Amino acid sequence: MILEIINKKRLGEELSYEELDTIFNGYLNGDVPDYQMSSLLMAICINGMTDKEIFDLTKIFIDSGDVLDFSDVPGVKVDKHSTGGIGDKTTLVIAPIVASLGIPVIKMSGRGLGYTGGTIDKLESIPGYRVDLTDEEISKQVKDINLVITGQTSSLVPMDKVIYALRDVTATVSSIPLIASSIMSKKIASGADKILIDIKVGNGALLQTREDAEKLSELMIKIGKEYQREIRTIISDMDTPLGKCVGNSLEVLEAIDVLKGVEKNNNFVKLCYELATEMVSMGLSISHEEAYQKVVESVDSGLAYQKFLELVKRQNGDVNGIKVSDKTYNLCAQSSGTIKKINALEVGKLSLLLGAGKENIDDIIDYTVGVKLNKLVGEFVEKGEVLATLYVNKDILNVSVDRIFTID
Ligand code: URA
Numbered sequence: 001m002i003l004e005i006i007n008k009k010r011l012g013e014e015l016s017y018e019e020l021d022t023i024f025n026g027y028l029n030g031d032v033p034d035y036q037m038s039s040l041l042m043a044i045c046i047n048g049m050t051d052k053e054i055f056d057l058t059k060i061f062i063d064s065g066d067v068l069d070f071s072d073v074p075g076v077k078v079d080k081h082s083t084g085g086i087g088d089k090t091t092l093v094i095a096p097i098v099a100s101l102g103i104p105v106i107k108m109s110g111r112g113l114g115y116t117g118g119t120i121d122k123l124e125s126i127p128g129y130r131v132d133l134t135d136e137e138i139s140k141q142v143k144d145i146n147l148v149i150t151g152q153t154s155s156l157v158p159m160d161k162v163i164y165a166l167r168d169v170t171a172t173v174s175s176i177p178l179i180a181s182s183i184m185s186k187k188i189a190s191g192a193d194k195i196l197i198d199i200k201v202g203n204g205a206l207l208q209t210r211e212d213a214e215k216l217s218e219l220m221i222k223i224g225k226e227y228q229r230e231i232r233t234i235i236s237d238m239d240t241p242l243g244k245c246v247g248n249s250l251e252v253l254e255a256i257d258v259l260k261g262v263e264k265n266n267n268f269v270k271l272c273y274e275l276a277t278e279m280v281s282m283g284l285s286i287s288h289e290e291a292y293q294k295v296v297e298s299v300d301s302g303l304a305y306q307k308f309l310e311l312v313k314r315q316n317g318d319v320n321g322i323k324v325s326d327k328t329y330n331l332c333a334q335s336s337g338t339i340k341k342i343n344a345l346e347v348g349k350l351s352l353l354l355g356a357g358k359e360n361i362d363d364i365i366d367y368t369v370g371v372k373l374n375k376l377v378g379e380f381v382e383k384g385e386v387l388a389t390l391y392v393n394k395d396i397l398n399v400s401v402d403r404i405f406t407i408d
Contacts, residue, residue, distance in 0.1 A: 002026065002036055009043040017056040024060050028159050034166060041163075041172040049177035051222060057177070058223055061185030064159035068135060068191035073142050075104045078283040079192030080275060081183055083216075084116035086204040086348040087242040087268065091119045091149065092255035094276040096307035099147035100298045103283035106142050107149045108156065108190050112357045112365075113168065115204065115348030117251065120151045121357070125248035125367035129317030147311050157185045174206045180219040187229075194230040194282045198275060202239035204344025210235065232278055236271055240377055241347045243268025247356040247370010247391060249324045256319075259305040266376055325368040325391040331401050333381045340377070341406035347371055350399060354392055369393055381407065 005019045023040060026032035049057070070077055078098060082088050091107055099105045109119035120131045131151040133141065141148045160182050167173045187195045197220055200206070201213045217233040224231030243266055245254040257263040258272060273295055281291035298304040312319050352359060355366035372389045375381050387405055390396060 002032055006036060006040050006043060009040055009047060012047040014050050015053055017060075020053065020056050021060055024057070024159060024163070025064070028064060028162055037163075037166055038170045038172075041167060041170055041175070041178070044178060045172045045175040048175075051219075054177045054180055054219060055223065055226055058181045058185050058188075058226075061157050061159045061163075061181055062189050065157045065189060066153075066155040067189045068138075068156070070104075070106060070139060070142065070191040073104050073106075073139065075102070076194060076283050076285075077104050077106060077192045078194045078196065078279045079105070079107060079187055079190060080196045080198065080279060081187055082198040083179065083183070083200050083206055084113060085200045085238040085242060086116060086344040086351075087244075087246040087251065088117065088200070089119070089122055089245075089251040089255045090198070090242070090268070090272050090275055092122065092252060092308070093258050093272040093304075094279060095147060095149055096259060096311060097272075097276045097295055097298045097304040098279045098283060099145070099311075100303040100307040101280055101284070101294050102146065103280065104142050105147050106138060106190065106192065108152045108186070109149060110152060113164075114173075115345060115352055115357070117246070117248065117351075117357060119149065121365055121367075122248045122251050123149060123317070124365075125252055125322060126312055126317035126319060127321035129312060130315045133315070141314060145307075145310050145314055147307060148315075149311065150315070152186065152190075157189050160186060176207075176212060176216050176219065179206065180216060180223060184220055184223040188223075188227050192229070194232075195224065196275060196278050196282065197231065197233045198271075199233055199235045200238035201235060202237055202344060204241065204348050205238035230282065232282060234275060234278060236274075237267070238344055240267060240342050241344045241373065242271060244373045244376070245370060246347050246351040247324075247354070247372075248365065248367040249322050250370040250372055250391065252322055253324070256305070256308070259299065259308050260302075261299050323368050324370075325366075325393050327392050329390040329392050329396055329399075330386045331388040331390065331399060331404070333375075333383055333385045333387050333405070333407060334401055335407055336381065336383045337407040338378065338380050339375055339387075339405055340408045342373065342377055343404050343406075346404045347373075350390070350404065354390060354396070355394065366393055
C-alpha cells in the first residue's frame with residue numbers, strides 16, 4: 001500500500017485523503033520508515049500537489065494535535081507568521097505594538113532553522129524568560145495583559161514537528177504545498193481569528209522568486225477560506241538582512257531600540273511598521289491610514305515599549321540581564337565606494353558560524369554572539385572603515401568581507 005502511494009505521487013497523480021492519511025499518520029505512529037516518507041516528500045517536492053491534496057494534508061496536520069480555543073478571550077485575535085529570514089525580529093516589535101492598541105495577540109513562535117533565526121531563541125537570550133507556558137497560562141495572560149509570546153506546545157500539530165525535521169535533512173523544505181500545509185495547520189490550530197503571513201523572498205529565504213511567493217500567498221489565502229479565517233499576506237525582501245543585527249541578544253536589543261523610537265529608519269523598522277499596520281487594520285477593521293497612525297502613536301507615546309516590558313516581566317524575564325559578548329572583531333572595507341549589497345545568506349552563515357544558531361541538533365546556542373552591521377545598503381564608505389562588528393566567543397578564521405558586502 002505505502003509503495004503504491006509513493007509510486008502514484010512519483011507519476012504525478014492525485015492522492016486521496018485516505019492515502020495521505022495512511023502514509024502521514026503511519027509516519028507519525030512510527031509504522032512508515034524515514035526512507036519511505038522521504039521518498040514521498042521528494043515526489044511531492046518535484047510533482048507538487050493539487051489544491052484538494054493540500055487542503056486534505058492541512059486537515060491531517062491539524063487533526064494530529066489539539067486545536068486551541070481562545071473564544072473566551074474578548075476581541076479579534078490576530079496572529080502573524082514569517083516564513084523565516086536573517087535578522088527577522090519583527091515579532092518582538094509588532095506584537096507589543098498591536099497588543100498596546102487593545103488587540104489580543106497570542107503568538108506561538110518557533111526556533112531557528114538552518115541559517116534563519118527563531119523568535120523563541122531570541123527571547124531566551126533574556127535571562128529567565130519562559131517560553132513554555134501552558135494553555136491555561138496563555139489564556140490567563142492574554143486576558144490580563146493582551147499579549148503572549150511563547151513556544152509551540154507539544155500538542156500543537158505534532159505531525160509538523162516530525163515532517164519538518166525530515167524535510168530539513170532531505171532538501172524538501174522549499175516545497176510550496178508543504179510550506180503552506182505546515183504554516184497554515186499551525187496557525188489554524190493556534191486559535192487566531194485573523195492571520196498575517198510575511199512571505200520572504202531572496203537568497204536568505206526559503207523561496208527565491210516572487211512568482212513562488214505569490215503562489216504560496218494564493219494557496220494560504222485559499223486554505224484560510226476553508227477554515228473561515230481571514231488571511232492577509234505581505235511579500236518582503238530577504239536578499240538583505242533585516243536591520244543591523246543578526247544574533248539573539250543583539251536582535252532583542254535592536255528590537256528594544258525600535259520600540260523606544262531610537263531606531264527609526266531602516267528596512268527593519270519599515271517592515272515592522274508595515275506589518276503592525278496590517279495587523280491593526282485587521283484587528284480593529286480600520287483603514288491602513290488609521291491603523292498606521294495608531295502604530296506611530298503607540299511607539300511615540302512609549303506604550304508599545306511599556307507593553308514589551310510588561311510581557312517580559314510577566315514571563316519571568318530580566319530585560320536588564322541581556323548580555324552581548326565583550327570580545328569583538330571588526331570587518332573593514334577593502335575599498336571606498338557605495339554599498340550596493342549586503343548578502344543576507346552570507347550574514348546568516350557567519351552568524352551561525354559564530355554560534356548564534358545550531359548547525360547540529362545537539363549544539364548549544366551562544367546568545368551573546370552575532371553580527372552588527374555598522375553600514376547599510378546605499379551608504380558610502382571609505383577604505384578601512386568598519387563595515388560590521390562581530391561579537392565573538394571563539395577564534396574566527398577567514399571571514400570574507402567581499403562575500404558579504406558588495407561595494408562599488
Ligand atoms: N515555516 C514553517 O513553519 N513551515 C515551513 O514549512 C516553512 C517555514
